Structure formats: structure tokens, C-alpha cells
Amino acid sequence: MTSFVRTLLPLLLAAAVPGLATAADYAVQPASSKLGFSSNFQGQSFDGTFGKWTAAISYDAAKLASSKFDVEVDLSSAKTGDKDRDGALPGADFFNVAKFPQAHFVTTAFRQNGAQVVADGNLTLHGVTKPVSLNVTFKPQGAGATLDVTGTLKRLDFGVGGGEYADTSVIGPDVKINAHLTLTAK
Amino acid sequence: MSLRSNDRQWGSVAKFFHWLMALAILGNGIFGLCMDFAHSPMQKIGWFAWHKSIGLTVLALFLLRLLWRAVDRRPRDEPGPRWQHVSAHLVHGVLYLLILALPLSGWWFNSLRGFPLQWFKLFNLPALASKNDELAHTVIGIHEYLFYFLLLVLVAHAGAALKHHVFDNDNVLRRMLPFGKLRANHSQGDKP
Secondary structure, three states: OHHHHHHHHHHHHHHHHHHHOOOEEEEEOHHHOEEEEEEEEOOEEEEEEEOOEEEEEEEOOOOHHHOEEEEEEEHHHEEOOOHHHHHHOOOOOOOOOOOOOEEEEEEEEEEEEOOEEEEEEEEEEOOEEEEEEEEEEEEEEOOEEEEEEEEEEEHHHHOOOOHHHHOOOOEOOEEEEEEEEEEEEO | OOOOOOOOOOOHHHHHHHHHHHHHHHHHHHHHHHHHHOOOHHHHHHHHHHHHHHHHHHHHHHHHHHHHHHHOOOOOOOOOOHHHHHHHHHHHHHHHHHHHHHHHHHHHHHHHHOOOOEEOOOEEOOOOOOOOHHHHHHHHHHHHHHHHHHHHHHHHHHHHHHHHHHOOOOOOOOOOOOOOOOOOOOOOOOOO
16 A cells, blocks of 8 residues: 555656646537627628537636637638628638638637736638737636637738628628637536 | 799709709619629629619608708699699609609618618618518519609600600790790790
């Protein structure tokens, strides 16, 4: 027994110490989570959602340095409630899903901006990778948490809706991201 | 030429409403029928935006015209048989109804399709109804046929005005022409 403790304890400690610096991993509950976006067309805003996406979330408000979000979005799953628009979005003029089926966001750093936590990361969309910063609101709840993420990106930075669709007086330049995730501890 | 109408001819405000709206309605109607010739979806979106903005302008002009008509005087009917007076006023009434129904049916269709409604990229107007693609299909047909009906009524309206101008040599058209000068007051058989 003592030898067991003697051999196991250092192993446990060795395993636990790097663990102290690592944020907790969470699993996304898809049924109660949503990845949404909104923009405007001819002065009227519209809301859309992505039906298929995955997110690897490691987060601890006290260990921002080791926190990480890694999100993959299936762009063909975008729905905005209008058949013309939903028909156009996957096409070559917008997401071009035939060539770029997925968008990918991965954080590079988290920082505290006053009371707000900001996730800096790189978004790869439509073959373009650019830095994007998102506001993060993480609320622990029991063994899990809720995570709300908001931010704004410029569609033309990523060449989404180029050519004649680049007219921002018709299709708004900004796309707001809003995600609500329900997380359970892994 | 005064702003207000008098007993014998229309004032410049009434003429302005009449001719500007005639031009806008005819132009926008013909333009509307051509919008399917757009080369690209974005061009079509732009053309529809123009069509909608002009249509809303017609609707606004119509409301202003009604207000003006309520306070303005009106020229007396030119001498003529009673059936001509009655049918002329009937045609005017039908034209007024069509001028109102055309933009409203367009607005209704636009609402049923869930499209935004913007006036020359300046401001948006609310939907008149909630989204209903099936009904929209019917209403766009109504919108289009209202214009064909307007063209028919217009043949009677403009045809009668020209008939009075060319064959009767009276002031029916002259009193509405932008820079028209009235013929001297004369009765039939009393030629100068």
C-alpha cells in the first residue's frame, strides 16, 4: 500500500500540475446552442443561423492564457428565412461552398477589456484568413456553463458577396455574429 | 397661369400632378413589365428598387393630389351632352381607383414575398401583410393586370381628350396642357 502511494502520488502530481494551468474542456449541447448571424439588405435587417457546426471549447476565466475556442462551420447550412437569399448564399458569388465548404475560427489569445473578455482569433472564410475579435460572456452553471459570443465582421474583408454584390448600399457591409452555446463539462 | 384652378382651366398645381403622375405611372408600368430582362440578380434587385421607389412616389403624389383637389376649385365641364360628362367623370373615378390600387397591390405583393421596401435607399416602409408566397403569386398577377386595365381606361381617357381637341376644337385638353392657351370662348356655329 505504501509503495503504491509512493509510486502513484508523484504520477498523480505530475499529471495534476500541468492540469492546473489548463482551462476546462466543455462539450457543446447542440439542441440548445445556436450560431447566428445578422446583416441587412435594402435597409432591412435579417437574421440567419448555421445548422451545422462544431466547437471545441476550453475555457476558464482565471486561466485565459490556456483557454481556446476552435469552431468549424459548415457554410452550406446557412438559413436566413428567404428562399432567394438561401439559394444565393452557397453560390460562387457568396460563400462558394463548392470551393470553400467550411469556415474556421480559432482563438490566438484572450484578453480582458474592462469587464469584457475578448477572444482574438483568426477566421478563415471564403479562402481568406483574417484576425477577428469576439466578445465572450461565459457563465458557469452547475457542472456546465453558457457561453455567449458576439462580434462584427466586414463581409468584404473575406470577399463574401464580391463583384456587383459588393455594393454595400444594397447589401450591408457588416455581419454581426451571435452565438449562444450551452456547455457541459467533459 | 395661376397655381389654383379657375372656372375655365386647371391651375398649374393640378397640371403638375396630372402630367407628372401620368409620366411616372406609364413609365413605371412599362418599366415594371421589362424587369425580367435584367442581366443579373443584382441588376434585377436594383431595377425592382427603382420600380418600388417610383411607385411609392406615385402613391404619395396621389395623396397630395387628393388633398389639393379638396381645396382647389375645378373648371366647369365644357358644354356637351350629358352622357359625355357622366362617362368622363366615371373614367376619372376609375383612374383614381387604379392609381391607388396599383402601388398598394405592389406594396402588398412585396410584403407577402417578405422583401424590404425602401424609398430611394433613404428609408424603409413597413410590410402590409406577413409572408405568404402562395398569395404573393396571385397578388403579383393582380398588380400586373391592374396596369393592363389602366392602359385600357387610358385609351378612353386620352382618346376622348384628343377627340375633343382635334374634332370638337374645344378646351377640354387645352385647359390641362402645361402651357396651353384657351381658345376664345365660343359656342358651336359661332366661329370667329
